[in-house]
Every structure is written in C-alpha cells, then in structure tokens.
Amino acid sequence: MEKESTRKIEVRQKVLAANEEAARELRRRFELRGTAVVNLISSPGSGKTSLLEATLPRLQGYAVGVLEGDIATERDAERIRRLGVRAHQILTGGACHLDARQIDRELAISGMEGFDFLFIENVGNLICPASYDLGEDFKVALLSVTEGDDKPFKYPGIFSRSAVSVISKCDLLPHVRFDLRSVEDQIRSLNPSVQLFRTSAQTGEGIADWCRFLSDWLETKRGRSGA
Amino acid sequence: MEKESTRKIEVRQKVLAANEEAARELRRRFELRGTAVVNLISSPGSGKTSLLEATLPRLQGYAVGVLEGDIATERDAERIRRLGVRAHQILTGGACHLDARQIDRELAISGMEGFDFLFIENVGNLICPASYDLGEDFKVALLSVTEGDDKPFKYPGIFSRSAVSVISKCDLLPHVRFDLRSVEDQIRSLNPSVQLFRTSAQTGEGIADWCRFLSDWLETKRGRSGA
Numbered sequence: 001m002e003k004e005s006t007r008k009i010e011v012r013q014k015v016l017a018a019n020e021e022a023a024r025e026l027r028r029r030f031e032l033r034g035t036a037v038v039n040l041i042s043s044p045g046s047g048k049t050s051l052l053e054a055t056l057p058r059l060q061g062y063a064v065g066v067l068e069g070d071i072a073t074e075r076d077a078e079r080i081r082r083l084g085v086r087a088h089q090i091l092t093g094g095a096c097h098l099d100a101r102q103i104d105r106e107l108a109i110s111g112m113e114g115f116d117f118l119f120i121e122n123v124g125n126l127i128c129p130a131s132y133d134l135g136e137d138f139k140v141a142l143l144s145v146t147e148g149d150d151k152p153f154k155y156p157g158i159f160s161r162s163a164v165s166v167i168s169k170c171d172l173l174p175h176v177r178f179d180l181r182s183v184e185d186q187i188r189s190l191n192p193s194v195q196l197f198r199t200s201a202q203t204g205e206g207i208a209d210w211c212r213f214l215s216d217w218l219e220t221k222r223g224r225s226g227a
Numbered sequence: 228m229e230k231e232s233t234r235k236i237e238v239r240q241k242v243l244a245a246n247e248e249a250a251r252e253l254r255r256r257f258e259l260r261g262t263a264v265v266n267l268i269s270s271p272g273s274g275k276t277s278l279l280e281a282t283l284p285r286l287q288g289y290a291v292g293v294l295e296g297d298i299a300t301e302r303d304a305e306r307i308r309r310l311g312v313r314a315h316q317i318l319t320g321g322a323c324h325l326d327a328r329q330i331d332r333e334l335a336i337s338g339m340e341g342f343d344f345l346f347i348e349n350v351g352n353l354i355c356p357a358s359y360d361l362g363e364d365f366k367v368a369l370l371s372v373t374e375g376d377d378k379p380f381k382y383p384g385i386f387s388r389s390a391v392s393v394i395s396k397c398d399l400l401p402h403v404r405f406d407l408r409s410v411e412d413q414i415r416s417l418n419p420s421v422q423l424f425r426t427s428a429q430t431g432e433g434i435a436d437w438c439r440f441l442s443d444w445l446e447t448k449r450g451r452s453g454a
Contacts, residue, residue, distance in 0.1 A: 071383070
C-alpha cells in the first residue's frame with residue numbers, strides 16, 4: 001500500500017499539471033471573449049444554487065450561462081432554467097470535483113459560449129475542487145451559518161484560494177450558534193485580500209452588493225483587456 | 228491527460244484493493260475484541276461531533292474511544308475530551324478521507340484499544356469517504372435539515388452504503404424548507420434496509436433511540452460471536 005500511495009501521489013501530480021495546462025488554455029479563451037467566469041465551491045447544501053437563483057434575475061442585460069456540476073440528478077440545471085437562463089448539467093458519475101478538460105468538453109457539447117458571465121457550480125465538496133483550476137476569474141467559497149463557525153480553519157485550502165467568500169443563509173443566524181466575526185477573521189487570516197459577503201437568498205440580504213461586485217468585476221476586466 | 232486519467236483510475240483501483248485488505252484485517256481484530264466500530268460520514272458541519280457530544284454521556288458503563296479525522300485543527304478531539312472520553316485526532320494534511328491503513332497506524336500510535344465502542348468521525352465530505360472501508364461495523368450518513376431535501380439522490384453512493392442514516396438538526400425544521408418524508412423516501416429507495424433516525428443534538432430529540440440502537444447492536448454482535 002505504501003508503494004500504491006506513492007504512485008497515487010505521482011499520478012495525482014501529473015493529473016494536476018495536465019489540468020493546469022487545460023485551465024490556462026480555457027482562461028485565454030475566456031479572456032479573448034471577455035467572459036467573466038466564477039467557480040462556486042462549497043459543501044453540499046450551503047446554497048450555491050440558491051445564491052445563483054437570487055443573483056441571476058439581477059444580472060439582466062448580461063448574457064449569462066451556468067454549468068452545474070453534480071454526481072447525479074439534473075435538478076440544479078432545471079432550477080436555473082426555470083429562471084430563463086441557459087444551464088447545462090455536468091454529471092460526474094462519482095467524481096468529487098470538476099476539471100478543466102471536462103469544462104472544455106462540456107462547453108463544446110452544450111454549444112455554450114459568448115457569455116458575459118459564466119457561473120460554474122462545482123460538485124458539493126469543500127476539499128477536492130479546491131485543487132482544480134477551471135480557468136475561472138476567481139473561486140467563490142460559500143459557507144452557510146448552519147455549518148458551524150470552526151470551518152475556515154478546518155478547511156484552509158479552499159478559503160485561502162478563494163478570492164471571494166460568501167457567508168450564506170444569514171437569515172438563520174438567530175437560530176444557530178455561529179460567531180460571524182470569528183469566521184470572517186479566520187477567512188481573512190487565510191486570505192488577507194478576500195472579498196467577503198454576508199448573504200441570504202431568502203431575504204435578499206447582501207445580494208445587491210454581491211451583484212454590484214460582479215458587474216464591477218466584468219467592467220474592470222473588459223477595461224483592462226480593452227474588450 | 229487521457230493517459231493520466233487512465234493511470235489515475237488504475238492506481239485508484241489498486242489503492243482501493245489494498246484498503247479492502249487492510250480493512251478486512253482491522254475488522255477481524257475488532258471482532259476478536261468485541262468492539263463495535265461506527266464510521267460517521269457527512270458534509271462539513273452536518274453535526275457529526277455534536278451527535279457524538281449528545282451520544283457519549285448516554286453510553287456510560289461502556290468503554291468508548293473516538294478517532295477524529297480532519298484536514299486541519301485539533302478542535303473536534305478537544306470537544307470530545309471535554310466529556311472525559313478518550314479521543315485521538317488524525318490530521319490528514321489535505322486528504323479528503325480516512326483509510327484503513329491510517330486507522331491501523333493511528334490506533335497503534337495512540338495506544339487506543341479494547342473499547343466497547345469505537346467511533347470514527349471521518350473527514351467532512353459526502354463523497355470520497357464512501358469508498359473507503361475502515362473495518363467498521365457500519366457507516367452512518369448524517370444529513371442536516373439545513374442542507375436541502377435533494378441530497379440523497381444527489382449523493383447516492385454514501386446513502387446506499389450506509390446501514391444507518393441520521394437526519395440531524397431537526398430543531399431547525401420550522402425555519403427551513405425541508406421535506407422530511409421525501410428525504411426518507413429517497414434514502415429508503417437507495418437502501419431499503421436502512422435504519423433511520425431523526426435527531427437534534429440541541430433538544431435531544433431521537434438521541435435515546437439512537438443510543439438504544441447502538442447498545443442493542445453491541446449486544447447482538449457479542450451474542451453472535453459468543454464474546
């Protein structure tokens with residue numbers, strides 16, 4: 001088993017290196033088309049799809065597409081389509097994360113391109129997706145207030161690599177023990193330049209700020225590239 | 228990358244086969260000592276440690292040990308030790324699950340043995356730990372009512388492989404949209420013989436039933452093996 005473990009690590013390093021290359025190529029293409037790409041990562045049930053449901057109606061005037069990553073079921077893509085937004089479901093079978101080659105392939109299959117915003121909702125998993133660059137502009141780590149206030153330090157990889165962290169389900173704060181300040185301090189200590197949002201998809205709290213951040217990001221990106 | 232993917236799958240199969248072997252050996256040892264071993268699996272923040280905090284004071288009269296799996300921090304083992312129960316923290320670095328060799332090694336390091344009950348709290352992840360047998364009597368899948376009622380069908384692997392499923396944080400039911408019946412139906416369709424519990428570590432709901440199930444299990448096991 002030790003030998004297998006060593007080989008596992010070697011193969012993993014090669015897989016990650018190949019993913020980096022595919023991600024660089026994707027990023028070049030997104031840059032060329034002026035598409036802002038957002039990679040949403042969290043535990044199962046932290047509210048990634050609900051955040052998108054609250055966000056998409058506020059991005060009218062933009063061309064928006066959504067890639068939904070799940071092990072099984074088409075439910076999330078169906079939820080997005082109900083809003084009149086183009087969505088394509090990626091089913092991983094059993095795989096615990098999306099990878100850049102898969103994004104490339106599924107964009108081709110679905111004919112999805114030319115968007116202002118492309119949201120990629122990763123498989124529900126706070127660990128494995130952190131290692132796979134999908135050519136995104138930035139990762140967003142979601143943490144809901146029902147998950148406990150010890151999580152950033154317990155899952156440092158994702159919170160240190162996400163330019164944006166969203167504390168979701170803030171409407172449930174009165175009903176749970178959750179030290180918001182402590183959580184934000186943990187996240188800032190893992191990533192001092194992090195952009196933090198407190199949101200509730202139920203009450204709409206924080207959604208306007210988050211959407212303003214998104215549109216500012218796109219404008220800055222296009223200004224920078226002269227697109 | 229296709230070649231790397233194929234090699235990744237081959238290595239993974241060998242790692243899983245080696246894990247199966249180590250798990251069989253562990254299971255033989257646990258059987259010999261009459262230890263009931265419970266492998267707790269869920270998303271981060273579904274309440275695995277809280278369930279243990281509610282459970283352990285009710286198992287007085289039994290010798291109990293807890294192995295805590297986390298990527299980082301000693302917090303969970305500290306929480307268990309505060310109850311006067313022996314706990315050993317396993318830090319995986321970045322790994323997304325525990326494996327049988329690791330359990331063997333960490334039991335030796337910590338000198339933990341001869342328990343009536345050994346609880347293994349896996350790394351917070353609803354996907355990867357499902358594939359790794361730790362020599363346990365059974366897996367327990369936890370799902371909290373704040374995570375959304377679409378989860379069993381979205382994560383079929385773990386719910387089909389867990390002899391027990393616990394719906395946790397039931398005290399929060401009045402504050403969230405969560406169709407309990409639908410969730411239980413999904414779980415039963417994935418595993419018709421599943422043992423289901425509805426619990427709240429806050430109010431104590433369901434904890435007595437769950438603890439009775441545990442002590443019955445141990446007695447049946449020992450009756451069966453004549454221990």
